[in-house]
Amino acid sequence: MQQGYLETTKNVYKEAAENPNVGLCCTTTPVWQLPGLKIPKRMLEMNYGCGSTVHPRDLVNNPKILYVGVGGGMELLQFSYFSRQIGGVTGVDIVDEMLEASRQNFLEAEKQNPWFRSEFVNLVKGDALHLPIEDSSIDVAAQNCLFNIFKQDDLKKALQEMYRVLKPRGRLVLSDPTCEQDMPQNLQDDERLRALCLSGSLPLKEYIKMITDMGFGTVEIRAKRPYRILDPENYETAELIFIESVEVCAIKDPMPEDGPCVFTGKTAIYYGTDECFDDEKGHVLLPNQPLAVCDKTAGALKVLNRNDVFISESTYFYDGGGCC
Numbered sequence: 001m002q003q004g005y006l007e008t009t010k011n012v013y014k015e016a017a018e019n020p021n022v023g024l025c026c027t028t029t030p031v032w033q034l035p036g037l038k039i040p041k042r043m044l045e046m047n048y049g050c051g052s053t054v055h056p057r058d059l060v061n062n063p064k065i066l067y068v069g070v071g072g073g074m075e076l077l078q079f080s081y082f083s084r085q086i087g088g089v090t091g092v093d094i095v096d097e098m099l100e101a102s103r104q105n106f107l108e109a110e111k112q113n114p115w116f117r118s119e120f121v122n123l124v125k126g127d128a129l130h131l132p133i134e135d136s137s138i139d140v141a142a143q144n145c146l147f148n149i150f151k152q153d154d155l156k157k158a159l160q161e162m163y164r165v166l167k168p169r170g171r172l173v174l175s176d177p178t179c180e181q182d183m184p185q186n187l188q189d190d191e192r193l194r195a196l197c198l199s200g201s202l203p204l205k206e207y208i209k210m211i212t213d214m215g216f217g218t219v220e221i222r223a224k225r226p227y228r229i230l231d232p233e234n235y236e237t238a239e240l241i242f243i244e245s246v247e248v249c250a251i252k253d254p255m256p257e258d259g260p261c262v263f264t265g266k267t268a269i270y271y272g273t274d275e276c277f278d279d280e281k282g283h284v285l286l287p288n289q290p291l292a293v294c295d296k297t298a299g300a301l302k303v304l305n306r307n308d309v310f311i312s313e314s315t316y317f318y319d320g321g322g323c324c
């Protein structure tokens with residue numbers, strides 16, 4: 001039998017499919033507006049995500065795209081904008097009403113976007129915990145604001161499923177709330193709050209560890225933004241709880257022997273008098289040229305204790321160009 005909170009989640013999203021709720025997952029992330037892309041009003045009202053998983057740089061070489069937890073379909077339309085082929089994007093959702101609502105939204109999108117056809121998106125009923133998708137068949141898999149709802153064992157399963165369906169070097173793009181404070185147990189156990197993406201979030205480090213423990217060899221933190229406040233007036237909490245939202249890309253690269261490369265936006269700058277500084281582990285720093293480094297490399301450079309290498313703090317805004 002399915003756990004109660006997963007049933008509650010289905011009911012919350014059945015309701016959100018039938019009665020769009022603009023405030024459900026408020027975010028400061030601007031919605032991608034692209035030349036020639038028109039997002040139907042109802043689709044926009046059903047934007048239940050907390051960041052963006054659509055990054056043009058992931059979408060070169062005609063990738064096969066999977067999107068889990070379809071919502072109103074906005075990000076599938078945005079992915080289709082780049083892929084523009086029949087069945088280029090597969091959307092999986094467990095809620096019939098959500099699949100139907102997104103189907104209607106795609107028909108409306110077809111009317112408003114001459115380049116778009118509903119057949120570009122293949123909608124499939126299925127569970128994130130048992131994806132109806134073949135092994136090693138996907139180049140880019142995305143989920144936005146669904147995995148944070150899952151309790152840890154289920155989150156593990158959901159990540160395992162994404163790992164299974166991705167091709168080697170495939171990319172898992174995620175957006176979820178995270179929280180650095182201890183989420184009170186009563187809020188974690190509140191099935192509705194959890195389903196609304198308000199009380200299931202993990203600290204960023206734990207979230208990333210769940211991902212790297214699954215075997216993803218490279219992880220990029222692409223964005224981190226303020227998301228919500230749970231205040232004692234409105235929620236059963238003694239202290240104010242601050243929730244952020246993150247955008248993360250996990251790459252199914254082989255796991256390096258010395259552990260995963262996690263890029264949080266740290267940069268190394270060599271400012272000495274030699275032609276360059278070579279750590280003999282594959283990182284060559286040219287004078288006064290910033291090199292994005294993963295946290296592991298940043299740590300290794302730091303312990304050298306040199307007075308001609310500067311390591312910046314994490315920006316949580318990493319968009320490529322790294323060392324490993």
Ligand SMILES: C[S@@+](CC[C@H](N)C(=O)[O-])C[C@H]1O[C@@H](n2cnc3c(N)ncnc32)[C@H](O)[C@@H]1O
Nearest residue numbers: 013047048049069070071093094095127128144
């Ligand atoms: C918070 S909404 C996010 C929707 C969409 N990703 C967006 O950004 O607007 C969560 C979505 O996941 C779906 N969902 C809930 N439980 C699921 C499960 N176990 N497997 C697949 N989809 C699920 C819901 O129906 C809903 O569409």
